[in-house]
Amino acid sequence: MPQIMSDPRGGKDPAYPGSVSPWTKMQMNWLEPIEITQDGEYTIQTSQNKPEVYIIRANYPDGEYLVVENRQRVEYDNKLVSTGGLLIYKVDENKKLMDEAGFPGQSGWPANRKHYEVALLQADGKYDLERSQNHGDVGDVWVEGMTLGPHGTGSQDFPNTDSYSGNIYETGITITDISAPGNTMKFRVSGLSAPHPMGWERKPDSGGQKTPDVQATASGAITFHILVGSMVAAVASLFICV
DSSP: OHHHHTOTTTTSOTTOOOOOOHHHHHHTTSOOOEEOOSSEEEEEEBTTTSOOOEEEOTTSOTTEEEEEEEEESSGGGTTBSSSEEEEEEEEETTTOSSOOOOOTTSTTTTTTOOOOSEEEOOTTSOOTTTTTSOSOOGGGSBOTTOOBBTTBTSSOSOSOOOBOSSSOBOOOOEEEOOOOSSSEEEEEEEOTTSOOTTOOOOOTTTTOOOOTTOOOOOOSSOOHHHHHHHHHHHHHHOOOBO
């Protein structure tokens, strides 16, 4: 797989190549995400032990959503630079490619719509992946005491849960009460009960709200788009193992 080939381990130990991102697993039909449609507390197992990730489409336009994953130092992720925590991804399927990096301080950002199709929302707000500073570090994971919401993290404006596939607007979604790192973690989601900020409605056949047995959008074949997206997503979703 391209994600494995793109050196997620940092060139250190080929015995622990690191895992592919949940987005790639969804594209390959390797896992079926659990959709969050209501405010509440959620429990999540480490993705190496159980193919379990959460997806939040509510309050986002079609094709844009959040993915929440629990990554710990187990199995192929045994050499993560972090001791583990939540990884939170922002996906915009309308982008189709991973060739436009966007970050704070860039001219016109975020209104210039420059962002990856699959972007890891790095908890430290440094956007090192987009700035090509590294391939992932300990500051990227979300751990106990951290909050991600419409106004950033509390200490900085970015990353946040705003929609950016079209006009920039607040979704009202907040992820908080994250538990200590472990094979089983908890987090709380709020803001889903708020009305859609832009007044749009989802189309049932194009990524709208579905029942908890939501099917991952995927192609039966490995397309060039998936391969290219996966290759770059590896840098933006896999911690470098030491």
